[in-house]
Amino acid sequence: MGLLIPLFVWIAMPAVCLASPLPTRSSSDTTEASPQATTPPSADEPSETQDDEEVRKPVEEKVVRATLPAAHTPAKHGDTNGESWIAQRTMVDDYCGWGWVKKDKESWRQARWVALEGTPRTCPLPHTFLPRPVDDKNYQYRFFGTFAPYRAYEPQADMWVDVFILKGFMSLGPAKEEIRRPPPAQASSGVNRFADRAPNLLRP
Amino acid sequence: MRLLPILCGLSLLSLPLQAHDIVLISGGPALRSFEKYKKASHDKYWGNFIDSALARAEELKKDLKADDKIIWLVFRPSYVSRTDEDQQDYLKILEERGFKVGLTPLYFDNKNQLFTLLRRDGSKEKPKICRLEYFGHSNKKCWMFDYSNRVDGGALEPLVVHVDDLAKISGSSFTSDAECVSYGCHSGEEFSQRWRMIVGRPMVGAVGKTDYSDGGMPKLSTGKGGSWVY
Numbered sequence: 280m281g282l283l284i285p286l287f288v289w290i291a292m293p294a295v296c297l298a299s300p301l302p303t304r305s306s307s308d309t310t311e312a313s314p315q316a317t318t319p320p321s322a323d324e325p326s327e328t329q330d331d332e333e334v335r336k337p338v339e340e341k342v343v344r345a346t347l348p349a350a351h352t353p354a355k356h357g358d359t360n361g362e363s364w365i366a367q368r369t370m371v372d373d374y375c376g377w378g379w380v381k382k383d384k385e386s387w388r389q390a391r392w393v394a395l396e397g398t399p400r401t402c403p404l405p406h407t408f409l410p411r412p413v414d415d416k417n418y419q420y421r422f423f424g425t426f427a428p429y430r431a432y433e434p435q436a437d438m439w440v441d442v443f444i445l446k447g448f449m450s451l452g453p454a455k456e457e458i459r460r461p462p463p464a465q466a467s468s469g470v471n472r473f474a475d476r477a478p479n480l481l482r483p
Numbered sequence: 484m485r486l487l488p489i490l491c492g493l494s495l496l497s498l499p500l501q502a503h504d505i506v507l508i509s510g511g512p513a514l515r516s517f518e519k520y521k522k523a524s525h526d527k528y529w530g531n532f533i534d535s536a537l538a539r540a541e542e543l544k545k546d547l548k549a550d551d552k553i554i555w556l557v558f559r560p561s562y563v564s565r566t567d568e569d570q571q572d573y574l575k576i577l578e579e580r581g582f583k584v585g586l587t588p589l590y591f592d593n594k595n596q597l598f599t600l601l602r603r604d605g606s607k608e609k610p611k612i613c614r615l616e617y618f619g620h621s622n623k624k625c626w627m628f629d630y631s632n633r634v635d636g637g638a639l640e641p642l643v644v645h646v647d648d649l650a651k652i653s654g655s656s657f658t659s660d661a662e663c664v665s666y667g668c669h670s671g672e673e674f675s676q677r678w679r680m681i682v683g684r685p686m687v688g689a690v691g692k693t694d695y696s697d698g699g700m701p702k703l704s705t706g707k708g709g710s711w712v713y
Contacts, residue, residue, distance in 0.1 A: 375637030394634040399567075404635075411520050412635070429640040434622040434630070442634065479713050 352415060357402030357447030359423050364443075366393075366422045367454050368406070368415045371462055375433035376440050377404070379458055380422060392462040393443040394431040398424075402445050419454045423447040438463065502550035503613035503658055505543055506601070509536045509588075510619020510667070511561020513631035514568055525620070525631060529565050531695035532618040533557070533577045535666065537584050538699045539616060544585075551613065555581060556600060558619070558628040559590040560642070565632075593641045594628075594648060603656040613658045618701070621667025623674060646677040654683030666701045668692040671712040685713045 377395035670688030691709025
């Protein structure tokens, strides 16, 4: 018996020491999660493109649109006299507005987010010369016109934005870089003091 | 003393029945040049808020009291700009459709004109409103008559009725049992509560979106768990 114990230790120790290490929690997670992490994008990607195609599918509409590429936006259009601003077209999903507008000497940090209103029979919005509204994304213009005395209501973010009334514009070409600053966001009105009065469900 | 109730009864009989107005408001359509490429594209059909209001007018006519009148208020500027875009005279078309139902549109061009049209004193010329129904774009805080028409994806301040504007609508313009309904999206989430508190009459509104795409009266969008509340 005295000899058996050292013999057992002599046989068992290398088996324990040389056994392959148990998988750690992190390594098991990565191996299991990686297929999950990779599969959904591949499953989603086609649906996104399908949606995109579905939205942009040509439909019979009476809207008259030009078919010029972005580079062919008129270099100058409408009334280009008087005070001017530098404007950069910026598109934010589900957000009312055209982009950023600033004075010549100001930095883009000082720019104002505006909703753009054309002047009938004088100057339409620049993107109306293009096949799609997104085609002049990140393009710069010199705008001629004024800020409106009224604001526009942005329904998704529930806020008011400034309105620029466009009388004329000059194309300045693509911007050097995209403006990544988010447009302003604050509630259109104060706290709802009637919020404590919950709506009554209408029973049929 | 015994004659007093008899005299009162006789005087009540001699009074003509008080006439009231039923007001239907049609907001305007968006421009396709703004909406065409959006995922949630609005107003492929120009006449959503016209057809629904007229369908409702036909329903209401069945139970209309003798002296009551249906007044149809239409936000004109959006139909003018959509006319320019589509090269179709929509004002003429909507007037023809109204004529078939026996209604003539009363146009308004901004919210101040609407407030004036809603101001009533109960006289013969300005009878009180016993029912008001709105067909048009809205969110929880606003009725937006010109949504995505003059500016992309929004509405101009003079052309929206925001909850902060509701104090300009007097509760005394309505009868004590007046019923109000907003068939715009999300009105039941805040607008109708504020209407009830400020104007003093309950307004039924939708929690969630409303859908005009099937024609006729709008329905709650399916699959969003929406409901009608007041």
